[in-house]
Amino acid sequence: MSVWEYANPKRFMDTSARVLPWLAALAALCLITGLIWGFFFTPDDFRQGSTVRIIYLHVPAAMMAINAWVMMLVASLIWLIRRHHVSALAARAAAPVGLTFTLIALITGAFWGQPMWGTWWAWDPRLTSFLILFLFYLGYIALWSAIEDSDAAADLTSVLCMVGSVFALLSRYAVNFWNQGLHQGASLSLDKEENVADVFWVPLLVCIAGFVLLFVTLVLIRTRTEIRARRLQHLLLRERMQ
Amino acid sequence: MIALFLRDLRLAFRAGGGFGLALAFFLLVAVLVPLGVGPKAATLALIAPGILWVGAMLSCLLTLDRLFATDFEDGSLDLLATAPIPMEGVVLAKAAAHWVTTGLPLALLAPVLGILLQLPGPAFGWLTLSLLIGTPALSMIGAFGAALTVGIKRGGLLLSLLVLPLYVPTLIFGAEVVQRAGQGAPLQSPLLLLAGITAGALALLPFAAAMAIRVNLR
């Protein structure tokens, strides 16, 4: 069976209805375990004290903020090439979720930055990139809601998503060039010496898994809503044509 | 294509075409900023490159929302879509006309405003050069944004929201060139990156913009 069968809205609705409760439960389980473990059962960091625990929200949210955009890019490309409505609607559904994750990453970052760097905000490359990503999400969502005809809106936002992705990468590079920054390097990479210690690592992985599941759950729910809204529109249209 | 370019130039220079508005806005920015931050020459010299680039960028943005909208409203865009010019050519011609009536005069006016803002002496030439290299990208990116929003009533605000994030790389490299020129630091790399963005935007964005216009016409 090919993955394209889920491009059929009916099939998508059936399958997603069956999968959703499990996904939601698993997401809740991972998040609750990960966050409780992270917040209450890890030692204080010797330099950062208890503030280090913000990473259990900050790092997964930041990862998913970027991954959500990548998912939107893939969905947009699928829409442009294969014209599957589910794909366009999934991209639309993912945008507000991505926006929220970006906002969470920015806010938790500020809460952590205040005690550690002594400031709520610094024009550090990573922070600046996230702020720019936030603006990209805003523009994308605004364009979706400004256009009435849903196919035209899907086409235009897909083009914006593609062009925006290129410019987001360029901005990331430009911002690095512009300021070398305070932010520490990646917290999670397999080959680095300077990694987070294991005691922090395992609950962090659980949290990341929780955020991924949460993202998938939310996007599925929102896509289902978009599909229903589209059906409703069709029904109204039918009524008008009679 | 040349006919379209010349027509747009002519329209811009005729009464009501709006030529000069962007320049006046740029002048206002350069006058208001010192009034806001105070007259200290050292402070102004420090922020001059950034202010001049941001000012040029905003002035450029100001004239964008009419780029395709007038042609859309009076039906010209429909007729151009059936004309023997490819839509990509229409986009390029109109973006070029926008640059000649906005970016080019902004680049030429900028050194004068540099005096007002106490721009360091060695930076003047580089300011004009960086604007000459960077503003075509601003016009082209703006044309893409205008193409996306052409069917939307009152799309001006949305246009700014879409276009400004796309301006970030150009702004950063452009202002960096002027900044480094003022400090006597090497500036080849930001200059080349600025030129690279312009070249890339001119090569690729006409296709995206043309596609957006075709979608908006259906």
Added chain:
Amino acid sequence: MELRVNNLSCARGGVPVLAGVSFAVAAGQALILRGPNGAGKTTLLRTLAGLQPALAGEVSVGADDVALATHADGVKAALTVAENLGFWAAVHGQRDIAPAISAMNLTALQSRPAGQLSAGQRRRLGLARLLVTGRKVWLLDEPTVSLDAASVGLFVQVITTHLANGGLAVIATHIDLGLTAAQTLDLAPFKARLGALP
């Protein structure tokens, strides 16, 4: 040259309005489109012009053969009559605008800015544009709106000449133009039904 349309369906704003439209217009012939408001005349003309994709069906001519005249004339108020026409002529690779100017009786208005024209004069300018495109297939949407009787006569002459020279025209109009080589197509029977919903 022949315009042949086979089983065409088209939509406006994502809503199907016409389904199963078929007709053929030979060189030298005109087709008059009739139908109440909202029947899809404009949509059909825009689809024939290639501005919007057809939902289904085929059109035998490409966008390179057609000249469209819609409600909006594409006239720039700040340019003179001659400049407006000259621009469209240049876009279509033509040079001579004099025949078009005299055919639509615009000679006296040539150097007037188009912004000062009356609605009827503006319309005449919009129709004169058809002559400088050099295209064979004319798609006209309510071309006689705001024209007086004399101008309508002038316009009928222009169309007759165009047809005599091997051109063809599809005209959505409510008035009787008195064209000899014209067939009429009523669009009402082609209204899209529920089955046409994608």
